[in-house]
Amino acid sequence: MQGIYNFNVSLIISFAAILVMIFCLLQVYTLKSKIPGGVIGKRWNFLVLLVVLFSVGYLATPFFGALPAELMRLIASLIFFFGAIYVLITVKLIYRIIQELTD
Numbered sequence: 001m002q003g004i005y006n007f008n009v010s011l012i013i014s015f016a017a018i019l020v021m022i023f024c025l026l027q028v029y030t031l032k033s034k035i036p037g038g039v040i041g042k043r044w045n046f047l048v049l050l051v052v053l054f055s056v057g058y059l060a061t062p063f064f065g066a067l068p069a070e071l072m073r074l075i076a077s078l079i080f081f082f083g084a085i086y087v088l089i090t091v092k093l094i095y096r097i098i099q100e101l102t103d
Contacts (some may be wrong), residue, residue, distance in 0.1 A: 011062060013039070014058070014061040014062050015062070017058050017061065018055075018059060018061070020060075021051070021054060021058045022055065023049055023053045024055075025052065025055050027043055027077055028044075028048050028051050029048070031034065031044075032044060032045075032048060032061060035081045038098065039096065040096060041094065043089055043092070043096075046089060047086065047089055047090065047093070048070045050085065050086045050089070051086075052081070054079070054083075054086075057075065057078075057079050060075070
């Protein structure tokens with residue numbers, strides 16, 4: 001009984017995360033048309049690519065139970081790695097925007 005409960009909670013959380021990522025994906029595409037070119041536009045395009053990558057990863061989460069443990073660890077490691085890159089680019093982009101606004 002405990003295993004079924006944990007699976008259902010994990011599945012519900014996975015579907016909630018998928019819905020949030022779909023919303024984020026719509027947001028980055030909506031904002032993309034308002035971003036100027038140049039350095040900010042290039043970084044934004046890379047952020048869009050990472051959001052797409054994360055969305056695909058999140059869509060795979062309901063199927064993790066059918067994957068071998070080693071593959072699940074690899075996928076989790078890749079998500080953490082690209083998440084770190086996403087945060088780095090986001091912080092640098094925000095820094096650049098603040099720098100532009102204050103100059």
